[in-house]
Amino acid sequence: MTGRPRQVPIILVAGFLGSGKSTLLNHLLRHSGATRIGLIINDFGAINVDALLVAGQVDGVVGLGNGCMCCTVDDDSPEGFAAVVGRLLAPRAGIDAIVIEASGLAEPRTLIRMVAALTDARAVYGGLVYLVDGAEFLATRARHSELDGHVRIADLVIVNKADLLDGAESSSAATDSAVADRAAVLGAVAELNPTAPVVLTVESVVDPALLFDPVQGRADVDGPRQLSLDDLLRAEERAGSELGDCSGHRHRHLHDEYQSVSFESSAPMNPRRLAAFLERPPNGTYRIKGWAHFGLLDHREKYIFHAVGGRIRVDAAAWAGEPPSTSIVVIGAGLVEQEVVDGLRAAVGTHVDDEFGILSITRYSPQTQGSPSL
Structure with a gap:
């Protein structure tokens, strides 16, 4: 049960032209901190990262000092898609x-x-x-x-x-x-879509913690290093502020709030x-993460799960002491919040006579789970 591969969430961003997709990508890159984001896009032109040119581009992949990578994809076949994603999933990419x-x-x-359909x-x-405009x-x-x-099929809708x-920049007569x-x-x-969470934003500002678990910190690399994407974009922000351009701080006005409800049980x-x-899951849920134990004689493992929009993955691991x-x-x-807590409290307790109940969980393991139908 040891050696479980590190899981990497793959987040899809969609929306009609002008809805704010590129602005959202730029925001995530600016505020990724220590989190290393792999970005798959069709056109670099829409992404405000001119400084990528100093990093050098080889075979459609740009390597950056903080580990971010951007890939352009011309092949939309499943095989081509899997190959590109596989490059970003490789352990050396980080x-x-x-x-x-x-x-x-x-x-x-x-x-x-x-x-x-990815098998990795x-x-x-x-x-x-x-995203909708x-x-x-x-x-x-x-x-x-x-x-x-x-x-209808979105797991998160950003308005x-x-x-x-809301009339924030309108006259009172237009409010x-x-x-x-x-x-x-x-x-x-x-x-x-009555069940998906809906977030209202300006300039596509979304807390990255809603979409994925931010990395809290990494040890700095000793010796000289190439400027990271964060370094380059923050320098650009400072330059804009010094010139009196408000673009450097306009993204600070957050119009979205995400919630996090925790539950623990021995x-x-x-x-x-x-x-x-x-x-x-309760309405408004975007993702669920954590682990559980079931107290069953033949299933004493630590069951680690990740769920988004009803799509679930479960891995079993040892308890490590x-x-x-x-x-x-x-x-x-x-x-x-109370609905979430009540729902999880209702899931506490074993059914000793439910011989096949554990299959409700184990069927979501990578070994048994099939592709969801849409």
Whole structure:
């Protein structure tokens, strides 16, 4: 049970032209800190990283001092996709999370299937993040019927350009109509996807901790090193501020809040009930992570799980000397904390006569799990 490969979440970012995808990617790169992001995109031109040129580009891959890598993808076949992702998953790359811009590469539904079909044990589905232009959503929806289908399968919906809805930059006379527009947009999103968390943003500012677990720190490399992406972008921000450009700090105005609800138990969990919670989490849940023990005679392992949008992965590991326990974190937006806690409390307890209950959990292991149907 030892030697479990390090899991790397693969987050898909999709949305119509102008919704804010490139701005979101730029924001994540600027605020990745010690987290090493692998970025798969179609066009470097939309990403504000001109300083990448100083790093040098070889075979479509740019290597940076902080370990970030950007890959351009021209081959949208499953084999070509798997090969590119495999390069980022390689241990020598040291990538902590992979972010894929879906536009031009594949329809979101197709891309989810491609991620689900990956056989690399290190790859774990990180969710479909779908951006909509709040100011244009209703009009775009009327022109493009496929938008409804995209929102329906999203694991997280970002309503961007919220400042054009809430009247923050409008005259007081326009405030009432702006608020009405906001209610109409949020109502339409909720009708299409009533369970996904919805985050309102300006400039696509989302806390990276909502999408993946940020790395808290890394030991500095001794000796001279190439400037990292964070170094280069922060230097650009400082330069803009010195010139009186507000672009360096405009991203500090956060319009989104994510929630994190924790649950711990020393008592065993009921595998069938816990599986039901993971499969149908409370509304507003984006991802669930943690581990559990079930107190079953033939299944005493530590079951480590990762769930996004009902897509679940479970790995078994040894306890490494610590007493068996359960520790679960539910992350999302618009969560009702008591509902989360009550749902997990209801999953505490074993059913000694439920011989096959553990299959509800083990069927999500990489050895038995098939690709989800969409």
